[in-house]
Amino acid sequence: MNRIDASDHYEVTATGQTPSLLTIILDTNPRAWQALGPTLSISAALANILVFVNAHLAFGNDNQVAILAAHSHRAVWLYPKPPSSDSNSSKNALSSFKKKAGVGGDGDVEMTGVNGNGNSHKNTAAPLGTSANKYPQFAAIESSILSSLQSLIAETDAADIPLHDPRRRRPHHGPVLHQQNRPLLRAREALLDRPQRQHHRQQQQQQRQRRRRRRRSSRRPTSPDPARPHPRPLRLRLGTRPVHRHHERRLRRLARPHPYRHPLPLPHASPTFLQQAAFITGGSYVSASLNPRGLLTYLMLGFLPDAEARAHLLQATQDRVDFRAACFCHRDVVDTGFVCSVCLSIFCEVPPGDAGCLTCGTKLALGNYGNKPAVVPRKKKKKKRVNGVSGREETGSATGTPRTLKAFTLEVELGGWQHVVLDRLRCRIRHRG
């Protein structure tokens, strides 16, 4: 009878896999792919991505996938199809958010599907879908992506592709959000517009509660809400365009509980903000620049494990994160800059003349400019003494590791430009006085 005692409890928990939603934003800017041409053609990359998508879907019947293209001048859904086109493939219960995908009318490019793909889809789907050598779901996705992409390319003419060198310094034009990067933003907005958006608050609240609870009691593994598929955004980006514009807006968007996971197949531009985004959200950032042809291996090893598997696996992390910020005037990544003490905008140089801060218009004094830029002071931590020997002092040097940077707080005095070392600005900026 010693089996009957109070110590032995049987807990019946719901088992099983949480469905996860893989979202891929694919940079389809023709110039970028042309630059990549010899190492990795778009068709080869696409074939790899399709295998990766299929592998994701193979994990479970409920896994879903959404693919967006960030094109040179707009963003489009590649899969699933927007409702305007053939609704044959709307088996994934994603149709509800497709309507929302077109929201936003601030003079911006609307997120739509590729025009006229209704017909082409029907034509291509028939032969592919009836193949006896292919899993029907895979065939449907493949035909959808290929036909959307084909018509997207067919619709793109030379006028849509910006000709200027993106690295050219632009004159001051104030902190107006630049149009060029709209497609990317639009794609990401659409991504966040999916059905989870309405549950977003709820989820965040739950997470907050969980965190609180965790702090209070013993650490319990947090299990995901089984009722919602797990979003796993994946940005697939080419590095030929700098993406330093309005990063703060993007980073604000990222202050959400989902990890963003970005592989980056090309080394041309410094992927500062992707690194930061991945770091902040706890996602992983993998640079595939060493060997772009091995894209599939990068994807399969680094990005296939979903939240459930990642609980058991170590993630690829970055040994160095570039924490520099972009200035508001030229969108350049700068090491040191001037920070407006009122609105905290960053400028690489003090705006000429008496223009004052370009964002809020406050006239600011230059103060003690010419001195060494402020090294962001760090809060002093009380170290526990271990065996009478104090813990190793952390060096406040410029090459400090990213993790320690969290402790920095910049104190700003109102009424003047603050000359600040920006790559250590991974911190809350606090007004003093």
Place this chain on the structure above:
Amino acid sequence: MSLSDYLEKLPGTTFKRLYQQPSTAFAIFRRMLPHLAKTFVMAMLYMPTPFLISDLEIWVKPTSKRQKDQALATLRSLHIIQSAGPQSMTLTTNFRNSLRLALEGGGDHHSFGVPSTLPVPSDVDLAFLDRYARKKWDDILHYVVNSVEYSDMRDKDTSGGGPKASVKELLIAGRLVEKRSVATISITQAGFTFLLQEANSQVWTLLLLWLEAADAAGERAGMDSVDMLSFLFLLASLELGRGYSTDALPEPRRNMLPYLVDFGLIYIPPHDHQQYFPTRLATTLTSSESSLRSVSAGFLAASEGGISDAGDKNAIILETNFRVYAYTSSPLQIAVLALFCELKMRFRELVSGKLSRQSIRKAVDMGITSDQIISYLATHAHEQMHRLAAAQKKPLLPPVIVDQIRLWQLDTERMSVCPGFLFKDFESVREYEDMANFAGEIGVLKWRNDRKGMFFASKVEQIKDFMKNRRKAEQ
């Protein structure tokens, strides 16, 4: 018997044959592997060189060693990985090639079914197929349930319909029901297990019985169980609502079709024998058990009438005061509930009742175990129970009830039987400890007694290998 038990008994050569078909490799990948194992397989799939065990150990968190070992044990037992040297492993060739083909498409294997080019009859649509499959399957379940003495629906048996004679024979041969006399049959303990499973496992149980029967019949019947299994996996990868050509099937597979029609897995239009339509029972064969209960599938099942019944799935609410509420009007589910529950009230869409010592003991006397009751309650738990459990981080069923059901069973039954192997007379304490720990890690250890130096494990194959390796290493 579950599918994994059946597969584990198959010899390695059979697996080689099975894995020649991409659809089979794909289905086994989806249905049989734990999540972590799937991740490993995918990581190795396109790896040009063997995967070093040391790399794997770096990749997996040290706290998850147990899950890793279990995943590898499953992969080995299904002959998906093999060691490619002392410290590395690869996927077996057939499996790797087939899975790659399945993901990439291409090849000329026709293993995902040859669609029919004929026009689809106008009356065949998803709703029709669902109704059809449900009718067939409910007939089978009713046949089993009606044999329960306590059931109040015995008269249904005479109302015509019911499963075909071949299915009845199969149920009797599989000892799910027993023939007491010419006219009456009665359910066995295996039958209760069968009833309390969810639909997907039930289908597999019946199909495996069929495979075994075919094995036993041997060549006489002209059926090869490996080919049959392969065909079942093929069915699982077909698309619901699409017609497939019967002419493209080889002779032995075409002979299987009448049986599958009897089970309700496929539908063949009465006037048109050139195409067959897989039903939801077939296309969900390789969904993992629990994913059938996931949100979207649950919603689909509710709105479209699902496999068995809109109310048959996820309809039970169990409270800590031992009360049970089931949102159902299906006589089948009510009959099953009545097996272990005192039903008090019945409304149009709801029955309510209470678990009590008497009701559980009555069930135990009939041969139902507490585990079966608990797993039935868990698999059919209402969506609200899942939501609550997830929100409060509590177990799905109230632990009080679960414990109590077990205690009530222990009142009558103080032994649980588990077939397995006893290991004793070790040469040294270290050897004993190594072996017992290993058995614990791969999850087969059932009992150990350190003082006597004995332990009991449910499976022996991997322990054997481990023993051999250990001996070798010592020499």
